[in-house]
Amino acid sequence: MITIKDVARLAEVSISTVSRVINDSKPVSPEVRKRVLKVIEETGYKPNDVARSLVTRRSYLIGVIVNNLAQSYVADVVRGIEEIGKMYGYDILLSSSYGSKETQEKYLQLLDRKQAEGLFLVGNKFDEEIVQLAKSFNKPCVFFTRDVYEKMNYITIDSKSAIYEVSQYLIEEGHKKIAYFSDYENRTTVENEKVEGYLKAIEDNELEYSKVYVVGGNKHSQAYELGKSIINEAGDFTAAVCSTDEIAIGILDSMIDNGIKVPDDVSVVGFGNIREGKFVRPEITTIGEPYYDVGAVGMRMLIKMIKGDKTQQGRMELPFTIEKRKSVKKLI
Structure with missing residues (x-):
C-alpha cells in the first residue's frame, strides 16, 4: 500500500509538503504542487480520511x-x-x-x-x-x-405564480369553472401560496365559480377516494388544478374509473412533474419543479x-x- 512517505520520496519533497498539498492548508509553489499531484495520480495514493480530518479539522x-x-x-x-x-x-x-x-x-x-x-x-x-x-x-x-x-x-x-400561471393557461383555453384540489386542511406555507395563486387567477378574470376541495393527504389512494365521493359534482367544473401530481393522478384515475372522461369532460392539471405523470393516460399537464x-x-x-x-x-x-x-x- 502506498503511503504519504512514498509520495514524499517519489516527489522529492518532505512529508509536510505532501500534507499541505493534500489539505490545501498552506501555500505551496505551483511547480511543487504539480509534482506532488502527479505522483499521487500515478501511484493511486489515497489520504487517510480520519488523519486528514484531524489535521484540517474538517470531515468533508x-x-x-x-x-x-x-x-x-x-x-x-x-x-x-x-x-x-x-x-x-x-x-x-x-x-x-x-x-x-x-x-x-x-x-x-x-x-x-x-x-x-x-x-x-x-x-x-x-x-x-x-x-x-x-x-x-x-x-x-x-x-x-x-x-x-x-x-x-x-x-x-414561486408556487403562487406557478398556480396562477397554470390557472391562467386553463382560462385562456376556455375554462371558466375551475376547481382546486388541496392536500391537507392544515396547510403548509407553500400550500397557502398555491391556494392564493388559484384564487387570484379566479379574481383577476372575474370568474363566478371557485371551489377548494381538501384531499386530506397527498397520496394517490386518498385523492382517488375523494374523486369517487364527488363524482356527482364533476359536472360543476370543467378543470381541476391539483396541489401535487400524486393528487392529480388519483383524481384522474378516479374520474376515468367512474365514467368521467379526461380531458373531454374534465381537464386535470398537477404540480411537480414527477416521472409517473408521463406514464398515465392521458399524460398529465403539470407545473415542472427542477x-x-x-x-x-x-x-x-x-x-x-x-x-x-x-x-x-x-x-x-x-x-x-x-x-x-x-x-x-x-x-x-
Whole structure:
C-alpha cells in the first residue's frame, strides 16, 4: 500500500509538503504542487480520511435527511446533491426518516457525531422542533420543504405564480369553472401560496365559480377516494388544478374509473412533474419543479456557507415550467 512517505520520496519533497498539498492548508509553489499531484495520480495514493480530518479539522461530509426515499422526486434531488458534492470533494451521508420525528432526531444527532460540516433536509414538512434542533448544531443547514419557518435557508419555486400561471393557461383555453384540489386542511406555507395563486387567477378574470376541495393527504389512494365521493359534482367544473401530481393522478384515475372522461369532460392539471405523470393516460399537464437543480443549487449554497459566505442565506428561488401535455382540453 502506498503511503504519504512514498509520495514524499517519489516527489522529492518532505512529508509536510505532501500534507499541505493534500489539505490545501498552506501555500505551496505551483511547480511543487504539480509534482506532488502527479505522483499521487500515478501511484493511486489515497489520504487517510480520519488523519486528514484531524489535521484540517474538517470531515468533508454532508448529512442528508430525506422523509421518503421511495418518492421519485427525492432521487432527483439527491442526485443533484451528490454530483455537486463530488465536484467539490464532499461525501454524502444519506438517511431516510419516513416522516418520523424520532428518527429525524436520531439521524441529526448521528450526523453531528460524525462531524458532518453541513445538513440538507428534504421533505414535505418538518416539525419546528426538528428545524430548531438542526440549527442548534451551529452548522450550515439547507431545506427543501413545503413548510417554511423564519430564518430558514431553503430552496423553492414561486408556487403562487406557478398556480396562477397554470390557472391562467386553463382560462385562456376556455375554462371558466375551475376547481382546486388541496392536500391537507392544515396547510403548509407553500400550500397557502398555491391556494392564493388559484384564487387570484379566479379574481383577476372575474370568474363566478371557485371551489377548494381538501384531499386530506397527498397520496394517490386518498385523492382517488375523494374523486369517487364527488363524482356527482364533476359536472360543476370543467378543470381541476391539483396541489401535487400524486393528487392529480388519483383524481384522474378516479374520474376515468367512474365514467368521467379526461380531458373531454374534465381537464386535470398537477404540480411537480414527477416521472409517473408521463406514464398515465392521458399524460398529465403539470407545473415542472427542477428537482435536480434543487439538489445541485442547494448543495452549492451549503458549500458556500461552509466556506463562510453569509450572502448565501435565506430563500433561494428557482424557475418553474408549465409542461403542457394531454390532460387539458381546449374549449374555445
